[in-house]
Amino acid sequence: MNETILNGLLNLFAVFASAVRIEEQQASRAVHFYLSSHFGVRSHKEYIELYSELRSMYDDPLFPVDKENVIRNICEQMKVKLVAEEQLLLLVRFVEFAYSNSEEFENHLPLFHLVADIFAIPQEEFDDILAFITGKSSSSLLTISGEDAAIGNRITRKGMDGFIRVLFIRRFDKQIFTYYGSGVVFMNDIPLSPGIFYAWQHSSVLKGPLFLPVYYSDLLTVYNKNERKEAIFLNGRDLNFTFKNSTNGLHNFSFNLESGQLVAIMGGSGVGKSTLLGIMNGNIRPDEGSITVNGYPLDAPEARQLIGFVPQDDLLIEELTVYQNLWFTARLCFARLSDQEIKARVENVLKELDLEGIKDLEVGSPIRKTISGGQRKRLNIALELIREPAILYLDEPTSGLSSSDSEKVIMLLKEQTHRGKLVVVNIHQPSSEIYKLFDRLWLLDRGGYPIYDGNPIEAIIYFKQAAKYTDPDISVCSTCGNVNPELIMNIIDSKKIDDSGNQTNIRKFTPEEWHEKYISSRPSYTPVEEKELPDS
Secondary structure, eight states: OOHHHHHHHHHHHHHHHHHHTOOHHHHHHHHHHHHHHHHOOOOOHHHHHHHHHHHHHHHOTTSOOOHHHHHHHHHHHHHTTSOHHHHHHHHHHHHHHHGGGHHHHHHTHHHHHHHHHHTTOOHHHHHHHHHHHHTOOOTTEEEEESSOOSSSEEEEOTTOSSEEEEEEEGGGTEEEEEEESSSOOEETTEEOOTTOEEEOOTTOEEEETTEEEEEHHHHHHHHHTTTOSSOOEEEEEEEEEEOTTOSOEEEEEEEEEETTOEEEEEOSTTSSHHHHHHHHTTSSOOSEEEEEETTEETTSHHHHTTEEEEOSSOOOOTTSBHHHHHHHHHHHHOTTSOHHHHHHHHHHHHHHTTOGGGTTSBOBOSSSBSSOHHHHHHHHHHHHHTTOOSEEEESSTTTTOOHHHHHHHHHHHHHHHHTTOEEEEEOSSOOHHHHTTOSEEEEEETTTEEEEEEOHHHHHHHHHHHTTOSSTTOOSOTTTOOOOHHHHHHHHTOEEEOTTSOEEEEESSOHHHHHHHHHHHSOOOOOOOOOOOOOO
């Protein structure tokens, strides 16, 4: 964040504080928190001093300032320096800041309308922001509390002191929340300050000592229950498979998945990640067990046509352009569509996957490169997305890509889940940012033994507790917010120490022992009911 933007924001804080007459110390604390939480500023003194000088200037009765004009000018400058999502969150922060003096806030509501107009924030969103801060009702709000209620979107967590108000910002698929109460509540092991809103990141876990955790996916389930008309339910029951003359394969695995989830399959090399993906997409038939889609067997035509699969190997025709690769794929899949309809589908997918700028380039080979590795991977994904599958499987979609390209690919897949798709990926060594994007984590150990199924952040706690770490409940760095997925793999594969203090080749926990622990902690699975399938 550059100094120009930061100075502009401090100006806005000062002019709003002056207009709404917020008590000086209270306003300074709010600015201090904002600088720390939003920008990671550690040295606050000079910024707080600048804020105080600006506040004194705007408060000076001898030299009155046209506050509305100041706000207009600064916001016009901010509009071209901040992306739309940051603009909206900035408005929420100012509304929250000013509402601490609720009586004066109502008198100066036109100032916030002015900011909303400059930032082109729709009236419905502005109304939702006001409802979120003031406690009025809105269909975009959700309440988490210890009490049951029949009215509104609600998640009940017995034992919670106070309540949490959540706002779903549909335009950005963003959840923000504020805790109101005197209890102790943590987001990813970081204590929350009451009365201040936070963004609820993907894979983040809300916890307290007296209530069960709340996951990001819990919020989406509530918000989507009335909006999603054609949900997909993918269920596996008692899956077993072994290769000929081997005990390797997949052992005793059951699962329930549904639309809107991004699922990661992780584990070391050769543990059976691709085997599991092959069983799930129907390329490998299990020795025992079954997989159903909304209750229909996986091999039923109605179910098969809903599944897309992106292998690790290239599927592109090197001599064709990016556009032609997509066009011919679409023509093969949709023989009944006109050329104009095919063109519309292709152009839509090109735009969705940020491939418009290279559509006329010949794709070339992975060695004779014309397009980058990240673009090549996105084009392979586009070959499946053109069919609009409800379930999408991907084998190592980030293999061979740079960290920035890897993150871009996973973000693309995350966006598909926001459109109601179920996405399952094999992935080897995700970065912290990528790891936090997953809604669900499956871990496999050597021989094909499932050893974990649950929230990715909670997985770190689960394995640290099993290994008897001294800080098992800490999963996220309180300073930078990063997680370390590699720690899980290190714990799984940790070796025993002999009497001489030397590390042996014998693991502390065998795959079978990890698997037994997983079996004992997993939920019981009910029979699968047949449900209506969406149109393919």
